Amino acid sequence: MSISKTTNQEAKPRGIQKKHIFNFNVDIEAVSWLPMPLKCLSTAFLILALAGCSQHKEKALTQISLTNPEDISLTDKAVAIPLEKLEYTASKNYPLLTLDQDTIASQLSDMDADGTADHLFFVMDFEPKEAKKIQLEWVAEAPQYDLKTSIRFGKREAKDQPVQPALEETLSAQDMPKALGFQKYQTDGPTWENDKVAFRHYLDGRNAKDVYGKKTAAISPENVGLDSAGAVVDNYHTMEAWGRDVFPVGNSAGLGGFGVIAKDSIRRLGILVTDTLSNVEQTHFKIIEEGAVKSTMHIDYTNWNTAGNTYQAEETTSIWPGMYAYQNTVSVAGLQQGDTLAIGLSNINNKNGVEELKSEKWVALIQHDSLTYDRKWVMGSALILPATAYQNYTEAPSTGNFTQSYLAKLNVGNDTPVTYYGVSGWELSQEPKFKDAAYFKSYVEQLANQLYTEIDIQIEN
Structure with missing residues (x-):
């Protein structure tokens, strides 16, 4: 009789990640009607434009550094990050967290029980004093994870x-x-x-x-x-x-x-x-x-x-x-x-x-x-x-x-x-x-x- 569950009916493989791939093999013949100096200039502008797009995409990822300050191992340690620190708006939809190409199950959480999500919540393992860097991307479709609560x-x-x-x-x-x-x-x-x-x-x-x-x-x-x-x-x-x-x-x-x-x-x-x-x-x-x-x-x-x-x-x-x-x-x-x-x-x-x-x-x-x-x-x-x-x-x-x-x-x-x-x-x-x-x-x-x-x-x- 549970309701509103986020389940994973089809188990998704580990390592889900979003890749931005750009082709830099420019077709010079497509601009053959241009004089050679302009051909080179056109090619250069195109490469710079694509590289700029790539840099823009990279900036869309938020880098989050997490450090265990204690000399103890932490298993399924709860981590809650205020959404205001992540510059979150409702238009950003759903979080996708990755670490070394592996996806981390996460959700938006209403920790003050006022009806509005206010934290990004997930659990992680840490070795003593271990530091980890994870990536956050906002995606339009809700990722599906194994239901553990x-x-x-x-x-x-x-x-x-x-x-x-x-x-x-x-x-x-x-x-x-x-x-x-x-x-x-x-x-x-x-x-x-x-x-x-x-x-x-x-x-x-x-x-x-x-x-x-x-x-x-x-x-x-x-x-x-x-x-x-x-x-x-x-x-x-x-x-x-x-x-x-x-x-x-x-x-x-x-x-x-x-x-x-x-x-x-x-x-x-x-x-x-x-x-x-x-x-x-x-x-x-x-x-x-x-x-x-x-x-x-x-x-x-x-x-x-x-x-x-x-x-x-x-x-x-x-x-x-x-x-x-x-x-x-x-x-x-x-x-x-x-x-x-x-x-x-x-x-x-x-x-x-x-x-x-x-x-x-x-x-x-x-x-x-x-x-x-x-x-x-x-x-x-x-x-x-x-x-x-x-x-x-x-x-x-x-x-x-x-x-x-x-x-x-x-x-x-x-x-x-x-x-x-x-x-x-x-x-x-x-x-x-x-x-x-x-x-x-x-x-x-x-x-x-x-x-x-x-x-x-x-x-x-």
């Missing part, structure tokens, strides 16, 4: 209607499954994924974040969560060739859901599945982009009323290839003095506790155990958080509507965005070494260092 969202308005794909949704506090008598959404809400792992958000009022373990790099089937008639059905807790839902969420906020700690009270964004009325007056969901190398969705929470306070909250969720993780950016307006943003990490089935790993730039909360349903498989999960906002962590109480979690406490300003990452490594994924706790910890540390490394970008227009 996706967002799937489907909904229905009545129990007897089939689910239809949709780009956005607005739900009120009354539109809860317990009150409606049926589940409106395919997989309880949107699913987003890359070539490594998949996640889903419970848009049905719970606002928790779940994990799908993927066994293959391919995007999961469109009918996950649906039966043959298009009705909502739970068919994703059964192992399929692509994988399955592996992470129990319960009454937690899953991997990266959030709430607020105010006056020592943990306040959940939303409700439990047994409730009929949400504490969020209106929730608006929208798919911002879905492309070969980046997919993004945005959710606005209007009038989140909890424990006598009213907040306005929003989050923007993105994913790109190569990482067993997703990025989330959250802001909350209405925070009172002493309020703390709480980012949840479900600890259901965890018997090994949590480890706090710190650096100057980031903090990671890491757990590793048989975290999956019935403790059947080993999995690691983690949060990567900015050190500048991190205070400490606590464990949620055993009762209430926000339980079964470790909570990372972030000190953020009122209506100030904060970005963090949810990480998941399942032993049956494409990386079986995730079964080893030390390996998963090493992966989280390496990923965090990569995410917090800024590529040096120099542009020659």
Whole structure:
């Protein structure tokens, strides 16, 4: 049920490039009627004209120099270049990036979720301290690339209607499954994924974040969560060739859901599945982009009323290839003095506790155990958080509507965005070494260092 995908139905070979070829073999006989001095002059002018055209074409290419400033390798490192630095106008159409005659998958990205593209986005590998120079050309036809990210969202308005794909949704506090008598959404809400792992958000009022373990790099089937008639059905807790839902969420906020700690009270964004009325007056969901190398969705929470306070909250969720993780950016307006943003990490089935790993730039909360349903498989999960906002962590109480979690406490300003990452490594994924706790910890540390490394970008227009 995904929509607006950029796919590559016919795999294009590597090395796609635009060549400008000019023939300098001038036919002297064609100007034989001219005196010899004029023949030479005519030939010279023609050669100069063609050479000038060639130089003009060469200037149409923008040279971009990229340098990894750190002594670490970077794999599928995200690079985002503001379009204003590339002298971009809508008439320039589509970007084509090349490096040593190889094409680099890229897309125009709307990073501030305002409906207009503002960055050129792609991923690249870098060796320690490596510098690369790539070429950018604007082309009239959109290049086609293998799809490595996706967002799937489907909904229905009545129990007897089939689910239809949709780009956005607005739900009120009354539109809860317990009150409606049926589940409106395919997989309880949107699913987003890359070539490594998949996640889903419970848009049905719970606002928790779940994990799908993927066994293959391919995007999961469109009918996950649906039966043959298009009705909502739970068919994703059964192992399929692509994988399955592996992470129990319960009454937690899953991997990266959030709430607020105010006056020592943990306040959940939303409700439990047994409730009929949400504490969020209106929730608006929208798919911002879905492309070969980046997919993004945005959710606005209007009038989140909890424990006598009213907040306005929003989050923007993105994913790109190569990482067993997703990025989330959250802001909350209405925070009172002493309020703390709480980012949840479900600890259901965890018997090994949590480890706090710190650096100057980031903090990671890491757990590793048989975290999956019935403790059947080993999995690691983690949060990567900015050190500048991190205070400490606590464990949620055993009762209430926000339980079964470790909570990372972030000190953020009122209506100030904060970005963090949810990480998941399942032993049956494409990386079986995730079964080893030390390996998963090493992966989280390496990923965090990569995410917090800024590529040096120099542009020659």
